[in-house]
Amino acid sequence: MSGLFLLAIPTPSATPIPVFGSGVIGFSFLLSTIVWAPVVWAFVLATVPNPRGRYDRFFYGSSFWVSFGVLALAFFGYIQFQAFTVGPQYEEKLPWLPAFGITYHLGADGISILVLMANGIVTLAAILSSTGLRARPREYYVLLLLAEAAINGLVCARDLFLLTLFFAAATLPLTLLVAGWGVLPGRRWAAGLRLLGYWGVGSLALLLAAVLLAATAGGNTFDLDYLGKAGVAGRAQIVVGILVVVAAATRLGFWPLHGWARDVLAEAPAGVAILIAGAGMRTGGYILLRLLDASLHDGTRLLAPILAALAGVTALWCGLAAFRARDLRVLGAYLAIVPGCVTLLGAAGVTPLSLDGAAYSLFGGAVASALVVGACAVVSERALTRDLALLGGLAGRLPRLSWLLVLAGVGVIGMPLTGTFVAELLVFFGSFKTSFIGAFAVAAGLVVAGAAVAWMLQRVLFGAPNPDAPPAGDAPLTETWALALLAGALIYLGVVPGGPKLAGIPFLDPGAINVVNASVADLASSYAPPTPPAGGGG
Amino acid sequence: MVSGIRGRRATSNFTILVLLVELADALLVGWARYRSSDPYRLGYQWINLAVSFEGATQFQAFGIDVSLRVDHLSLAAVAAITLVALAITFWHRQGGRGEAGPARFHATLLLAVLGGAGVVISGDLAALTAWWGVAGVATYLLLAHRFGTEAAGRVSRLGLTLPFLGDLALLCAVAVLYSRFGANNLDKLSPASVLTQTYDAGLKTLGVAAVLFTIAIFVRGGLFPFTRWQQGTLEAPPAAVAFVQGLWPLLGAVVLWRVLPVFYFGGPQPWRVLAYAAAASAVAAALLALAGNDLRRSLVWGGAAISALVLLAFGQPGAAGTSLAAALAVALARPATLLCGWALVRAMRTNDLVDMGDAWRRMRVTAFSLAVACAGLGLALAPKGAIRASWRSDWILAVTIVLAGFGLMRVYVLVAHSELRRRRAFEPTRVREVAPVMWWPAWLLALGGLLLALAGFLTAWIAFLAGGHQPGAVLQTDVLWLLIGLAGPGLALAAGFAARPMSLSLPARAGVWLAAAGAAGSLLYARYVRTPGLGIVEAFEQRGLRSGEGALGSALGRAEAWAARPVSAATALGLVLLVVVAAALLAGLLAPGIYR
Known part of the structure; x- marks a missing residue:
């Protein structure tokens, strides 16, 4: 049996065999289409007349198909990506504000293309889980599409100023979504303002970092390709690095800047919570890799021990805080922060392998976080309560959701067969040489998070049913599909990171890890381990 | 599928x-x-x-x-x-x-x-x-x-x-x-x-x-x-x-x-860590198997003691092969003890050894399977002792084998050969053997465990498992360790038949003490570790973080109000100059030319 299973596992190849399906489409504005198509459609939706709510379903359906189209384009970009070359692909470059050296420069390397895929899947899941929405659907879907566009723009931007603009632009639609459609009317405004405050501070920090980096690098340009090779002075690297870390910390929810995550992920409607946890939070990890690791090598090396410690403290703290949660959605929010700690440890590991793991965790962590937040939201909706004192024994009554919640739990802590496990494996393998204590700290944090997951599953699913709890029913098909989409992606990433192959030839998927690795190898060339002295013994 | x-x-x-x-x-x-x-x-x-x-x-x-x-x-x-x-x-x-x-x-x-x-x-x-x-x-x-x-x-x-x-x-x-x-x-x-x-x-x-x-x-x-x-x-x-x-x-x-x-x-340190930890674990588990009269717990503790001994002997030169053989025997015998135990618990509707008995007459195959499985566990480590390595580890091995064998066989003696008393809503005459589909898997595993344990004395089996040349022991040493393996079960049989009340009361008292110690430990942990630790977390989350956010919000609000108030042209000019000077200073400090 095991032999048969092993035979089914494909054999990745380092050689650049073209993927079946590559070369099907190739046009010059792939990334612009991915970024701006949702914006265009958002404007269309905003102007379509909707007498007495006649076209409410149209907003949902058309948003779904637009997002599906964006995901399809990202997928085409992914399978056509040339994993054996370095540097950005699908580039578009137009002068925008030449006096300030700002260009409209888009491009995607392996990391970007993978994050685009993750964003596409997460957005699709967010829209699918919003089928039950009845209040102001036009505004809701318009804002959702704008948020998707902003996050995709951030990922594609190769100009630091443009990246900063998109980074800040994602804040507003998400804030309005949380404040306007939050679950509890009394708390949603507070949650929205928290999001605005924290992410605003992060955006400000990134803007300062961008201006400082461009100013100290000289060259009158914000182009990331130039800034990455500019060789900024050490002191400036530290200042810029700290600002980037602050910006990333506000997004990924690192201690002590995680206050927004607890409230926002608990109060937002399921779809918005999925989008924020799966796409919005990952932008923090993305800028860590794109700016800190790629452009500020000396600063990264100096900050690495602090970052590793921060990752350990955050994982430990979130695990402990989850134990004190009295609300299922708050518990899910704390758990959603944990995969980001693996990303941070990978970024702090500054070895090629740990950076590979960090980049991979942007996808694995995105779907795991989105799944845990979404599953907690749907369970609390279906059980008609989110109070952990009332919830209990739901495994028998919500069989489908129970499996998804179990998978979300084991996915968050990175158990095998999930994408987060592969990321964890790479990050730990790469980090132990450079961040020995930090890696142990994150491992300890994961143990505590594991205990919190076990406690959550006991409390909600496997314990005795509470006779005082309201009656619960399993999730409808669309919500199940939304979560199943995330679960499927999580398992797919964990089982075939190198992509499926037929007779040794890549089939439809070049392998997420191979696509990431091409770009990381370029990014991590400054962090290669030293060559041992000849004849050096142990 | x-x-x-x-x-x-x-x-x-x-x-x-x-x-x-x-x-x-x-x-x-x-x-x-x-x-x-x-x-x-x-x-x-x-x-x-x-x-x-x-x-x-x-x-x-x-x-x-x-x-x-x-x-x-x-x-x-x-x-x-x-x-x-x-x-x-x-x-x-x-x-x-x-x-x-x-x-x-x-x-x-x-x-x-x-x-x-x-x-x-x-x-x-x-x-x-x-x-x-x-x-x-x-x-x-x-x-x-x-x-x-x-x-x-x-x-x-x-x-x-x-x-x-x-x-x-x-x-x-x-x-x-x-x-x-x-x-x-x-x-x-x-x-x-x-x-x-x-x-x-x-x-x-x-x-x-x-x-x-x-x-x-x-x-x-x-x-x-x-x-x-x-x-x-x-x-x-x-x-x-x-x-x-x-x-x-x-x-x-x-x-x-x-x-x-x-x-x-x-180096020597990893071996020491492994050996000391395994020895302490085995002795503690063997003693804990004797504390209390819960059938399933005693079986689990006994099995854990034997499993720890398997690891202990890995450290002895030449004994790794016999450890592997013992591990295979334990893998079969431990489930067998538990399956038999569950069949007995279900039939007699209690976990408490005080209320169990007469299984030899009413559930003979299950009782016999339990005895065989316990003997298999007791003997699993005996061949390893026969490979002489160090004097000290031999003693620990021997004592723990006897203790664990005693603890496991005590369960069998009390279940199989005691009086099964009538209790409320329980009629002893209704206790009967389980269905064949339940006893034969347990019997198969027990027999397999015993055979694998005895096979550990065969050098050819050890060589097959571990490869290479395996040291053998002289016949007298094998016999000696076989006797040591049987000593524990033998003592348990003797104690069970000769002094049944004592073999129930002493473990019961030890079980009570152990439960009290466990409860005290849990209380101490909750009082001094769990509650304060989680209290700190909660205080930070509920009060510290929120008051920090509140203070920041108030400060921003005040700053906004301050920025929105009307100012004179001179003040505005001064402020602009101040910002420009500060920015120039910052840029100057960060610029590579001046820094150098």
Whole structure:
């Protein structure tokens, strides 16, 4: 049996065999289409007349198909990506504000293309889980599409100023979504303002970092390709690095800047919570890799021990805080922060392998976080309560959701067969040489998070049913599909990171890890381990 | 596929078919490879990355192979795991009639078998870790199979919380080794030249990795002081508990055998850590088996003591092979004791040995199977003692074998040969033997365990498992250790027949003390660790963070109000000048020219 299973596992190849399906489409504005198509459609939706709510379903359906189209384009970009070359692909470059050296420069390397895929899947899941929405659907879907566009723009931007603009632009639609459609009317405004405050501070920090980096690098340009090779002075690297870390910390929810995550992920409607946890939070990890690791090598090396410690403290703290949660959605929010700690440890590991793991965790962590937040939201909706004192024994009554919640739990802590496990494996393998204590700290944090997951599953699913709890029913098909989409992606990433192959030839998927690795190898060339002295013994 | 089948019997049949095919597969390959001592190697690349073009060559590429490294030990271990799973599946047909979700149970059982088989045939440490985790997930799902009661919920929590510590310890151990040696493959890692002459790697690396491996094996094996997750999950389906307690000690022993070079070349410290921890664990578990009159707990403690002894003797030169043989015997005998125990508990409707008895007359096959399984566990380690190594470890081995044998056989004597008294709503005459489909799997496992334990005295069997030339013992030494193995059961028989009241009252008193100590420990932990620790977290989350956010919000509000107030042109000009000067100063300090 095991032999048969092993035979089914494909054999990745380092050689650049073209993927079946590559070369099907190739046009010059792939990334612009991915970024701006949702914006265009958002404007269309905003102007379509909707007498007495006649076209409410149209907003949902058309948003779904637009997002599906964006995901399809990202997928085409992914399978056509040339994993054996370095540097950005699908580039578009137009002068925008030449006096300030700002260009409209888009491009995607392996990391970007993978994050685009993750964003596409997460957005699709967010829209699918919003089928039950009845209040102001036009505004809701318009804002959702704008948020998707902003996050995709951030990922594609190769100009630091443009990246900063998109980074800040994602804040507003998400804030309005949380404040306007939050679950509890009394708390949603507070949650929205928290999001605005924290992410605003992060955006400000990134803007300062961008201006400082461009100013100290000289060259009158914000182009990331130039800034990455500019060789900024050490002191400036530290200042810029700290600002980037602050910006990333506000997004990924690192201690002590995680206050927004607890409230926002608990109060937002399921779809918005999925989008924020799966796409919005990952932008923090993305800028860590794109700016800190790629452009500020000396600063990264100096900050690495602090970052590793921060990752350990955050994982430990979130695990402990989850134990004190009295609300299922708050518990899910704390758990959603944990995969980001693996990303941070990978970024702090500054070895090629740990950076590979960090980049991979942007996808694995995105779907795991989105799944845990979404599953907690749907369970609390279906059980008609989110109070952990009332919830209990739901495994028998919500069989489908129970499996998804179990998978979300084991996915968050990175158990095998999930994408987060592969990321964890790479990050730990790469980090132990450079961040020995930090890696142990994150491992300890994961143990505590594991205990919190076990406690959550006991409390909600496997314990005795509470006779005082309201009656619960399993999730409808669309919500199940939304979560199943995330679960499927999580398992797919964990089982075939190198992509499926037929007779040794890549089939439809070049392998997420191979696509990431091409770009990381370029990014991590400054962090290669030293060559041992000849004849050096142990 | 199993999870898609409807019906209890159909899922069971399909699972049995799959397991029979796997067993036949293992036996056929074993037959084919009987004379070949070299492992059969085959690898499938799972991850293959060129990560760097500079630096040390071993770090320029990274790969994880789902590799097969089929040697005699792995074949024997796969056969043992499959045999236990088969017996469990048959037992569950009748014993698990009342359990919900047959498809779920059998699917997770097969997943656990897959994970276990993956661990024992893996030649790549990273893949081994992944398979270990797969078996861990399956174990969690098996133990969490029942739900709907508080006890079942608690079982599910314990089935994940503590074992996950072991899983991460294993991951960290493998990661530590990779971070220094740049290899996961056992064949690349094992040569002495690699472990002793790699640049930037030394005894400290090997020591840390060895300690982490020890933690992983102890935690997952459920050895003292990590037995809690096995003791606390006894409310799970009996078949699941029995399988888990047979599987993990065997996986732990196999992993230890695979990574023995790390211990060998790690200097004396890793050995000491392993030996002292295993000795302390074995003695403590053997003593705890004597405290209390709960049948299932006594059996679990006795089994944990023997499993710890298996690890103790790995450290003795030349005795690793016998340890492997003992691990295989324990893998079969431990589930057998638990299956018999459950049959007795169910028939007599109590866990308490005080209220049990007369099984020899009313449930003879089950009682006999329990005796055989206990004897198998008691004798499993005897051959290892016959390989003389160090005087001190021999004494620990002998004393613990006697203690554990005594503890296990005490259960048998009290259950089989005491008086079964009438209780409220319990009629002793209604106690009768379980259905054949429940007793024969237990009997098969018990007999297999005893035979494998006795086979440990055969040098040919040890050589088949471990390869190479194996030291033998003279006949007198073998006889001496056989007697030591039988001493514990013999003493238990004598004590049970001669002084039954005392053999019940003393453990009962010890059990009460132990429970009181446990409760006091829990209270102290809750009072001084858990409550203050979580209190700090809660205080920060509920008050500190919120007041910080509030203060920031107020400050921003005040700043906004201040910025919005009308100012004179002179003040505005001054402010602009101040900002410009500050910005110029900052830019000047950061600019490379001035800095230089």
